Amino acid sequence: MKLICIDCGQGMSSNNLNHHCTCGGLLDIVQDFHNYDADFLKHLFNERLSERMTPYASGVWRYKELIFPELPEDCIITKYEGNTGxxxxxxxxxxxxxxxxxxxxxxxxPSGSFKDNGMTVAVSHGKSLGFKNFTCTSTGNTSSSLAMYASIAHANSYVFVPNKDISINKVLQTIAYGAHVFSISGTYDDGIQFLEENASDLGLYVCNSINPFxxxxxxxxxxxxxxxxxxxxxxxxxxxxxxxxxxxxxxxxxxxxxxxxxxxxxxxxxxxxxxxxxxxxxxxxxxxxxxxxxxxxxxxxxxxxxxxxxxxxxxxxxxxxxxxxxxxxxxxxxxxxxxxxxxxxxxxxxxxxxxxxxxxxxxxxxxxxxxxxxxxxxxxxxxxxxxxxxxxxxGESNHSTFKNEWQPTSLTYDTIKKYIV
Structure with a gap:
């Protein structure tokens, strides 16, 4: 596994914590699959479908050989994510x-969104490097996922959410998992820029999608x-x-x-x-x-x-x-x-x-x-x-084509019968 800049092609160690190359391009992980046997892996992945209470019961870590083969098993932070319908x-x-x-x-x-598939790997990588403080900027799903995994890892999470045009449900979920939440007077993009400029000096491991893990x-x-x-x-x-x-x-x-x-x-x-x-x-x-x-x-x-x-x-x-x-x-x-x-x-x-x-x-x-x-x-x-x-x-919108309003009614047999199809 190595990191490669998607713009200039420069390579660097997979433990490099800068998510951008010196040229400004984002980094991407390149895996070496040359010696892999597809039939062997298919058999292995099938066997792991019966796993319970091990990291390989996860719908992410079931495929560890294709995701992060070098990660020590004791560094995996999982909530058996994946396995979705x-x-x-x-x-x-x-x-x-x-x-x-x-x-x-x-x-x-587990946290209610696809973010868990990536967050389990990011937090596990951060743990393997000794981090105790994790961060992200988010419209809600990333922050609630990070807060959940950081809590499982006995670590701290510091998240930045815009102070408007977001779902309060996601913010409440993030707070409930124990994150330190900062409501910012800016956009998601402003939060990303702040973390790119300051996370390293603050000792924070960034868990946004700029993180290739x-x-x-x-x-x-x-x-x-x-x-x-x-x-x-x-x-x-x-x-x-x-x-x-x-x-x-x-x-x-x-x-x-x-x-x-x-x-x-x-x-x-x-x-x-x-x-x-x-x-x-x-x-x-x-x-x-x-x-x-x-x-x-x-x-x-x-x-x-x-x-x-x-x-x-x-x-x-x-x-x-x-x-x-x-x-x-x-x-x-x-x-x-x-x-x-x-x-x-x-x-x-x-x-x-x-x-x-x-x-x-x-x-x-x-x-x-x-x-x-x-x-x-x-x-x-x-x-x-x-x-x-x-x-x-x-609501009062005329654009709700499939509106399904409740029926205020008296609780009598004849009244209810009128609504039964």
């Missing part, structure tokens, strides 16, 4: 217009999907795009599986952004080579409310390698898709629903053929943003 739904099929669609509910992770952990999402599907992946993987770490990790994981011979074809990746925070989609749609940050992004899907995604160059590489595409969707489209996902019995937070909204749009635009197969990543739990639920179903 893979679902299909007739409602989703009808809504998207696609006959073969499934949902990977990363929302079922986070990305290595998030690769496990695609490993687990492929494993569950007996190494036969759908034609499309659809993922929401905020900081773009998930798109980066999924693309990287797909290349790993292909180079090792686990899969014989790489699915195409579609990255979905909210219209109010879509600098990456605009860059791709306009065929530009540089991302133009949006200084005041806004979307009701708060986890996507990022105007300067730090992993955009890595995500662009993933798009190229998978012949992928991008699309943006409105908040109304996101919230309607969320209502369908919720009604299907799976549920998710607004940012997750961007995938189903984006898939529906890509099918309607004939970018994705109705006969193709797709899998949508759901990133966060339905209870991560209860304000969104309240506003959609009980």
């Amino acid at each position: 893979l679902y299909s739904s007739e409602l989703i099929r009808k809504y998207t217009g696609l006959s073969q669609v499934s949902l990977k509910a990363q929302s079922e992770n 986070r990305i290595e952990g998030q690769k496990s999402i695609i490993y687990e999907i492929a494993h569950y599907l007996n190494w036969n992946l759908p034609e499309w993987i659809v993922v929401p795009g905020g900081a773009l770490s998930n798109a980066t990790a999924l693309g990287k994981g797909l290349q790993d599986l292909f180079s090792l011979g686990f899969i014989d074809k790489v699915p195409r990746v579609a990255i979905v952004q909210a219209e109010g925070a879509s600098p990456f989609h605009k860059m791709i749609a306009q065929n530009k080579s540089e991302l133009i940050p949006e200084p005041r992004p806004y979307t009701r899907a708060s986890a996507l409310n990022i105007g300067n995604p730090p992993s955009w160059k890595k995500a662009m590489l993933s798009l190229r390698q998978t012949n992928g595409t991008t699309i943006s969707v409105t908040d109304d489209e996101i919230l309607d898709a969320k209502a369908i996902i919720d009604k299907s019995g799976i549920g998710c937070e607004p940012a997750s629903a961007a995938t189903v909204a984006g898939l529906r749009k890509l099918v309607s635009q004939q970018v994705i053929d109705k006969e193709e197969s797709a899998l949508c990543i759901l990133t966060g739990n339905i209870l991560k943003d209860t304000d969104a639920l309240n506003e959609y179903h009980f």
